[in-house]
Amino acid sequence: MTRAPRWRGASVAVVLVTLWLACPAQAQAVPRHAPSGDLDLPAPVVEQERPPFAGVDPSGVWFHAWSGSTAGTGWVLALAEEPGALYLADVRGEGVRVAIDGQGVITSREPVPGDGADGRLVSPDHAVLDWRKHGLTFSSMLMRVPFVPPDFPLALESPCAGDETLAGAWRGVVTDLSPTTGEVLGRIEVEVRLSVGGDTLLLTRPDGSWDRGLFETPTRVVFRVCDAIPADERFRTVTGAGTSRGVDVVGEARVLGRNLLEVLLLLQTRDEVGDQRQHALRYELRRADALQYGDVDGDGRLGDIDRGLIEAALGATEADDAFRIGMDLTGDRVVTEDDLQAWDAADDA
Numbered sequence: 538m539t540r541a542p543r544w545r546g547a548s549v550a551v552v553l554v555t556l557w558l559a560c561p562a563q564a565q566a567v568p569r570h571a572p573s574g575d576l577d578l579p580a581p582v583v584e585q586e587r588p589p590f591a592g593v594d595p596s597g598v599w600f601h602a603w604s605g606s607t608a609g610t611g612w613v614l615a616l617a618e619e620p621g622a623l624y625l626a627d628v629r630g631e632g633v634r635v636a637i638d639g640q641g642v643i644t645s646r647e648p649v650p651g652d653g654a655d656g657r658l659v660s661p662d663h664a665v666l667d668w669r670k671h672g673l674t675f676s677s678m679l680m681r682v683p684f685v686p687p688d689f690p691l692a693l694e695s696p697c698a699g700d701e702t703l704a705g706a707w708r709g710v711v712t713d714l715s716p717t718t719g720e721v722l723g724r725i726e727v728e729v730r731l732s733v734g735g736d737t738l739l740l741t742r743p744d745g746s747w748d749r750g751l752f753e754t755p756t757r758v759v760f761r762v763c764d765a766i767p768a769d770e771r772f773r774t775v776t777g778a779g780t781s782r783g784v785d786v787v788g789e790a791r792v793l794g795r796n797l798l799e800v801l802l803l804l805q806t807r808d809e810v811g812d813q814r815q816h817a818l819r820y821e822l823r824r825a826d827a828l829q830y831g832d833v834d835g836d837g838r839l840g841d842i843d844r845g846l847i848e849a850a851l852g853a854t855e856a857d858d859a860f861r862i863g864m865d866l867t868g869d870r871v872v873t874e875d876d877l878q879a880w881d882a883a884d885d886a
Contacts, residue, residue, distance in 0.1 A: 588639030593661045594687035599679040600716040606673035609811030614691050628785045630767030683719030690759040692771040696736035696751040697858045702835035704733045706825035714817040749779045756855045760788035764807050792862050796824040831883040833863040
């Protein structure tokens with residue numbers, strides 16, 4: 538901390554008068570017969586300027602456009618390996634390790650001489666990089682994909698049993714989004730059917746095409762399909778996942794409410810690197826036949842079974858296998874006594 542200057546002689550009087558006028562309470566605290574020698578004043582509090590990118594989490598999925606030895610576009614998956622350290626890789630797991638500091642400076646962490654990437658964050662959602670890989674060099678622009686938060690699931694450690702009450706017909710819209718800006722490129726109304734089998738969720742469209750993911754939690758489904766077999770197992774197809782499209786898929790489904798669901802699928806064609814094309818599809822869905830408030834087991838009525846399910850799951854959060862969205866009657870994503878009371882009130886109504 539910087540110390541204040543030391544004032545001498547007649548300057549003391551000026552200081553005391555100034556303090557008295559500006560802040561009487563403080564001035565009165567100064568001894569009436571202050572010594573005529575040196576007077577130490579408290580050092581001003583200087584707030585440290587917060588680094589512009591402190592607290593920014595660059596994890597998630599970015600749209601990557603590059604030029605140089607080759608040119609093309611693709612998804613880049615940013616996996617946090619430790620605080621301030623990332624692995625930036627394409628869908629097939631080829632990538633580089635980097636570090637990012639609070640100033641947004643990106644530096645290489647690659648152990649292989651000659652390989653790596655250096656650059657900077659231009660904003661929390663935009664970065665520029667110079668890559669070096671296998672003797673080739675590239676200049677890159679990366680843009681965070683819209684609607685993709687830092688906790689977007691890029692891998693799955695272990696699945697859990699799915700919520701069978703999600704099965705059935707769902708209606709809504711599917712939007713084709715620009716991978717870089719989120720601009721709407723197209724939108725159509727759609728009806729899809731969801732099927733739950735063990736730990737899998739199958740989304741089937743009217744034309745028979747489908748995507749299948751695995752429940753990470755009872756309210757979140759991970760889609761991860763890769764045609765290649767990367768050496769890094771984190772980038773391989775999640776066991777049980779699949780698609781009928783013939784493309785690589787990274788995505789998630791989130792249960793927003795008992796009768797609300799959102800799905801984001803990031804697709805990439807399986808062409809040679811540089812020729813690949815990307816699509817971002819966002820589904821906003823509502824259950825065709827809404828389930829009744831308090832109908833935990835989805836049988837169309839309120840009964841003792843529903844109350845018993847809530848009671849048995851008291852304390853469960855949405856990250857726990859025992860949680861079901863139909864139990865969360867208060868909307869706080871935790872099963873508590875308040876949910877039991879809400880169920881009793883609904884049953885008495």
